Amino acid sequence: MNLSDGFNLLATAPDGIKRLRELILSLAVQGKLVPQDPSDQPASELLKQIRVEKDRLIAEGKIKKDKPLPAITEEAKPFELPQGWNYSRLGDVLLSLKSGGTPSKQNPAYWGGPIPWASVKDLKFGEPIVDTQDRITQSGLDAGSNLAKCGSILICTRMGLGKIGEAMIDVAINQDLKAAQLATGINKQYFINWFKTLAILGSGMTVAGIKQDELLNYLVPTPPAEEQTRIVAKVEELMALCDALETRGALEAKQHAQLTVTLFDALAASESAHQLQENWTRLASSFDLILDRPAAVDALEQTLLQLAVRGLLVAQDPNDQPASELLKQIRAEKDRLIAEGKIKKDKPLPAINDEEKPFELPLGWEWARFPELGEFGRGKSKHRPRNDPKLFNPGIYPLIQTGEVARADKIIYEYHSKYSEIGLAQSKMWPVGTLCITIAANIADSALLGFDACFPDSVVGFVPFSPLDDAKYLQTFIETARDDLLAFAPATAQKNINLEILTSVLIPTPPLQEMKRIVARVEALRTLCADLRTRLAASQKTQTHLAEALVEGCV
Numbered sequence: 001m002n003l004s005d006g007f008n009l010l011a012t013a014p015d016g017i018k019r020l021r022e023l024i025l026s027l028a029v030q031g032k033l034v035p036q037d038p039s040d041q042p043a044s045e046l047l048k049q050i051r052v053e054k055d056r057l058i059a060e061g062k063i064k065k066d067k068p069l070p071a072i073t074e075e076a077k078p079f080e081l082p083q084g085w086n087y088s089r090l091g092d093v094l095l096s097l098k099s100g101g102t103p104s105k106q107n108p109a110y111w112g113g114p115i116p117w118a119s120v121k122d123l124k125f126g127e128p129i130v131d132t133q134d135r136i137t138q139s140g141l142d143a144g145s146n147l148a149k150c151g152s153i154l155i156c157t158r159m160g161l162g163k164i165g166e167a168m169i170d171v172a173i174n175q176d177l178k179a180a181q182l183a184t185g186i187n188k189q190y191f192i193n194w195f196k197t198l199a200i201l202g203s204g205m206t207v208a209g210i211k212q213d214e215l216l217n218y219l220v221p222t223p224p225a226e227e228q229t230r231i232v233a234k235v236e237e238l239m240a241l242c243d244a245l246e247t248r249g250a251l252e253a254k255q256h257a258q259l260t261v262t263l264f265d266a267l268a269a270s271e272s273a274h275q276l277q278e279n280w281t282r283l284a285s286s287f288d289l290i291l292d293r294p295a296a297v298d299a300l301e302q303t304l305l306q307l308a309v310r311g312l313l314v315a316q317d318p319n320d321q322p323a324s325e326l327l328k329q330i331r332a333e334k335d336r337l338i339a340e341g342k343i344k345k346d347k348p349l350p351a352i353n354d355e356e357k358p359f360e361l362p363l364g365w366e367w368a369r370f371p372e373l374g375e376f377g378r379g380k381s382k383h384r385p386r387n388d389p390k391l392f393n394p395g396i397y398p399l400i401q402t403g404e405v406a407r408a409d410k411i412i413y414e415y416h417s418k419y420s421e422i423g424l425a426q427s428k429m430w431p432v433g434t435l436c437i438t439i440a441a442n443i444a445d446s447a448l449l450g451f452d453a454c455f456p457d458s459v460v461g462f463v464p465f466s467p468l469d470d471a472k473y474l475q476t477f478i479e480t481a482r483d484d485l486l487a488f489a490p491a492t493a494q495k496n497i498n499l500e501i502l503t504s505v506l507i508p509t510p511p512l513q514e515m516k517r518i519v520a521r522v523e524a525l526r527t528l529c530a531d532l533r534t535r536l537a538a539s540q541k542t543q544t545h546l547a548e549a550l551v552e553g554c555v
Helices: 003-012 016-029 043-059 138-144 188-196 212-216 225-268 273-284 294-308 323-339 402-407 421-425 472-487 499-504 512-554
Strands: 086-089 094-099 111-118 134-136 146-148 153-156 164-166 171-173 177-182 219-222 366-368 374-378 397-399 417-419 435-438 446-449 459-464 507-509
Touching: 016 188, 016 225, 043 086, 043 094, 043 219, 094 146, 094 212, 111 138, 153 188, 164 188, 171 177, 188 219, 188 225, 225 273, 225 294, 294 472, 294 512, 323 366, 323 507, 374 499, 397 421, 402 435, 417 421, 435 472, 446 472, 472 507, 472 512
Parallel strands: 111 171
Antiparallel strands: 086 219, 094 177, 111 134, 146 171, 153 164, 153 177, 366 507, 374 459, 397 417, 435 446, 435 459
16 A cells, blocks of 8 residues: 555544654655665765764864764664665764753843744744744853754754754754754755654653653664655655645635535524425535534534424424413413412513514414423522531432533433432422523533432523423523523623523423424434434544554555
């Protein structure tokens, strides 16, 4: 298998471009990126010439005598090299390796001068160094740093392991950097490309680093000088292609988001069944382009919920008892419970003006508010401090918090605290099926209680009155209204909305039988959306495995 066989596969896999770049460099330093030319002078001759160059410079006093490096055993070689290549140690291909330092920060005379001074923060992973954030004076250089000449390769040996770059200016360096001068015949960019393939772990109790002797002992797969040049050119060509793929991917993501928003907004804005059918046909023709990522499925699900609460998801049945009758029956049930002393008498709500209504409702529907549909109020946690141990020991009664509501997938099945009898006495037990809505921390998250439970006043509870009996439709509505509710939250450190805001929210209320059909249709469509997400995740996982197999096959 060669690189081109899986280029598109890698490019579209998760982190594909990053993995593709890594693969290109890995192939480059293993001699698998460009063909070998038997007319090239072999690397063994290049290394002999480097040794001669070093001995001459040592004799002239221009560089220090280097320490002998250990021989390279067969066991130490990580992979087999092509004909004409040789392994060398990093110290074999360097003429010199300088350390740096930091002038005293206590002496202002050392800082703010004309000399660029590089530290870890100035280096990237292979990019040239053209400027530095800090500068020092000549006295600062003399007192505690070292100057690396233009063309030196700067290598991080502490804190920023793996960072490397060519100095395009004369630059002073700090103690975390080394300035390497490469021997003639070692291409600087090839050296940097090879260095980027290393997995440098480092050692140290506080900050991981590598010692100079460790660095000098690294094995460098060394090609003939002419092949180094060809490798660098090929790497640049392929990296440019990666840049184009990356740019195209970003453009496609932007275009995808635009298309999704346009089509889904049009769908949600449908004002009639006929218009919905037209918009749905337009959307369906692009399903293969749109529903290819989880975020698009999420957007589709939200759009379906909006259609549900506008009466456009299921057909109206003229035989259904209208919602006005449902509201009368709920009012009668509420009056009965008040008369029996089971709930408190409620305050009359103001009439709903036509100007307040967000959109036109289908025939048989009515606008209503939470208190008109059931018991509606904040949870209770009267005792202070709220973490008083006697409220929880011994724990008997489930207590949910905003976090459990936020983490729930439509229904709350988990809890992490329990009230004692004392805790329950200062709180309130809400029945299974209660719609919970958060008004602090996680604003307007909602879920239905899967068990009887208490909750504090950061959660609002809604219990529907007969004959409604089921809050699933209301939970669907809250999901569609969540962004609007968030807009009511003040811009404070901890955003919150209050009960008054929730009480004023207008709820599009269908006839009871239509409500049941809507809930059933929403649940079915949500199941389909969940299945689609699962398939996308499986496809993405398969794509990743194929990409990994490609990498393994190439190297």
